[in-house]
Amino acid sequence: MTASAVLSTPAADPAAAAAHFLARLSFEADVSDVHADLAAGVPGVVVVDSRAGAAWSQGRIPGALHIPTARIAELAPQLVDPSATVVTYCWGPGCNGATRAALAFARLGYRVKEMIGGFEYWAREGFAYDSDQGPDRRPVDDLTAPRSGIACAC
Template sequence: MSFVLLTSPASAEQAVSHFAAKLSYETDVSDVHNDLEAGVPGLVVVDTRGPDAWEQGHLPGAIHLPTRQITERATQEIPPGVVAVTYCWGPGCNGSTKAALEFAKLGYQVKEMIGGYEYWVREGFPVRTVNGVRRRQGDELTVVPTGAACDC
């Protein structure tokens, strides 16, 4: 008996639809990092965590807008027509999902950065703290030790 095949896989057509839709809702830390480094216009990265978490460290260039404040502050702070990219702590937290929902309710196009702050740090990308910008060595479970890109 196969545990994988206990539930039949979707048809190829259904799979295309599912995975294409999933990619329209999500992005990952590597793609966000690449776009920020390249200065891609039309994206606003939003840290949806509370003030203590923000001060501990956040993505350089991110805007701090905690989830509970999005409804009251977003339209004054986030220009219309941009894509809001939300992030929170990491895979064990759905704060960025809640934030993405609030942005969508306000009419914004939005993507959730899967992996959140945790995977941003684990991949060795820079973070801004009260002491400036710093970078940790990448975690071998998330990056190739030689510095090569995963090329996925």
């Protein structure tokens, strides 16, 4: 019989698994959920791009605030309602800038979530974005979202 790589470490008991996954969801939001909230105009959600100016110029989520991580302590109290839930993003999964930005907001007392996938997955899922050259949109990458543009409803 072949030994299982998956089962070589037993799965957590269901209660521990539920607590773990609930905790993850309280810290993270995916690009589809952020897009849905922005499109619906859900109040109390503020999206913050934590990248430097050159990255912001290249492309950004419509309606996002630009607050580079190094300036969050200085600018957040002036720009972000303390009762809002802040959603931070940076380049993508290979970058922890959104994590550092979320930490900075949390240290200031804000409720905060990190948008997993970052700007990369926003663009790869075919959502419109703004740049200094104007609005733009890339075709849906069918490795990240249904080609039809219809939500995967996961």
